[in-house]
Amino acid sequence: TLIPFLKENGYPFKDKWYRFLFTELVNTPLAGGEAPQPPKGGSPNDTPPQPPAPKGGNEPQKKKPNPKQGGTLNHPLGGGGGCCGHEHPHTATLSFDLSSLFEKAIRLVFTKKIKAGDIDAKLWKATATELVKGVTEGFGTEYKDDTDKDLSDQLKYNVSVFAAFKNHAQNLEMVEALTDTNGLLKSYELFKADAMKILTTYNDNWLKAEYDTAVSSAQMAVQWNDFQRDKTDFPNLMYVTAGDERVRKAHAALDGVTLPMDDPFWKMWFPPNGWRCRCDVQQVGANAKLKEAKSLPDEKETPLSFRNNAGITGEVFTAEHPYISGLTEEQRQNVQTTVDKLLKKDKL
Numbered sequence: 618t619l620i621p622f623l624k625e626n627g628y629p630f631k632d633k634w635y636r637f638l639f640t641e642l643v644n645t646p647l648a649g650g651e652a653p654q655p656p657k658g659g660s661p662n663d664t665p666p667q668p669p670a671p672k673g674g675n676e677p678q679k680k681k682p683n684p685k686q687g688g689t690l691n692h693p694l695g696g697g698g699g700c701c702g703h704e705h706p707h708t709a710t711l712s713f714d715l716s717s718l719f720e721k722a723i724r725l726v727f728t729k730k731i732k733a734g735d736i737d738a739k740l741w742k743a744t745a746t747e748l749v750k751g752v753t754e755g756f757g758t759e760y761k762d763d764t765d766k767d768l769s770d771q772l773k774y775n776v777s778v779f780a781a782f783k784n785h786a787q788n789l790e791m792v793e794a795l796t797d798t799n800g801l802l803k804s805y806e807l808f809k810a811d812a813m814k815i816l817t818t819y820n821d822n823w824l825k826a827e828y829d830t831a832v833s834s835a836q837m838a839v840q841w842n843d844f845q846r847d848k849t850d851f852p853n854l855m856y857v858t859a860g861d862e863r864v865r866k867a868h869a870a871l872d873g874v875t876l877p878m879d880d881p882f883w884k885m886w887f888p889p890n891g892w893r894c895r896c897d898v899q900q901v902g903a904n905a906k907l908k909e910a911k912s913l914p915d916e917k918e919t920p921l922s923f924r925n926n927a928g929i930t931g932e933v934f935t936a937e938h939p940y941i942s943g944l945t946e947e948q949r950q951n952v953q954t955t956v957d958k959l960l961k962k963d964k965l
Contacts, residue, residue, distance in 0.1 A: 722816060733788065747828055781955060837888055855900075
């Protein structure tokens with residue numbers, strides 16, 4: 618019963634035996650007892666934004682873009698207002714028991730088994746698993762060629778490493794929360810209350826935003842690969858916003874920008890360009906009228922961490938992200954070494 622159901626919903630099972638193991642990362646039941654449904658490409662009500670016809674000349678031949686589901690939530694670390702106000706179908710429903718993991722994480726820090734600079738392996742794995750799931754949701758599991766497979770693997774590795782830097786950042790905050798303003802050690806109950814706020818912020822509020830970024834970045838990365846395949850017939854790209862009142866002014870200024878695929882513009886301004894960005898890119902023919910950007914977003918409007926093309930770099934989260942950018946080279950190397958060891962021991 619289970620295998621046919623999974624195959625029906627896109628899981629790549631072949632005709633051979635499989636076994637299923639229970640882990641502590643169990644699915645949390647939905648309200649009302651409903652079983653969660655695997656994503657199948659978004660809600661049927663989702664309509665990809667339609668680009669305006671280029672001004673000043675005949676409408677160029679267009680290649681229909683891949684539908685892209687939304688972007689991400691507002692993220693306190695990233696800045697920038699939300700582009701939209703509706704629910705996104707791929708927003709994460711966390712597939713692990715937060716309360717159990719939080720309790721263990723808090724006790725490890727309080728007993729100093731986890732110190733500043735350390736990684737909590739179990740909480741890292743839970744976070745990394747969610748973000749890898751986001752990449753899979755955005756990229757899909759069927760690859761047109763090895764280029765797709767390699768890019769998908771790069772994105773999954775990137776979010777796994779990012780999860781370690783995220784864990785490193787939250788552990789630093791938790792260690793700081795061990796003492797009060799006078800430098801005295803807090804009671805366990807007082808520390809637990811403060812630590813729970815930190816863990817909830819990192820692993821519920823912000824993780825959902827990061828999950829959505831993983832989905833939208835993976836969607837755009839596979840779209841970039843598709844663009845490359847059709848580059849001969851459709852050598853230009855056109856930036857497209859959702860075209861409504863929710864679009865940020867900085868993104869609206871990029872609407873309609875049409876440039877060759879090899880133009881440096883696309884290395885920095887290929888969506889998503891902010892938390893919950895709904896912008897898209899459409900591939901157009903050689904007869905499209907080129908249009909450069911009159912102005913580009915500043916760092917407040919589009920943080921440096923979003924000036925990235927995941928299809929080129931293989932990164933969802935760059936070294937400009939606040940979890941990483943403020944660290945010393947030694948700290949970065951320590952985290953990198955730790956996560957590489959974890960991935961060898963426990964492949965996601």
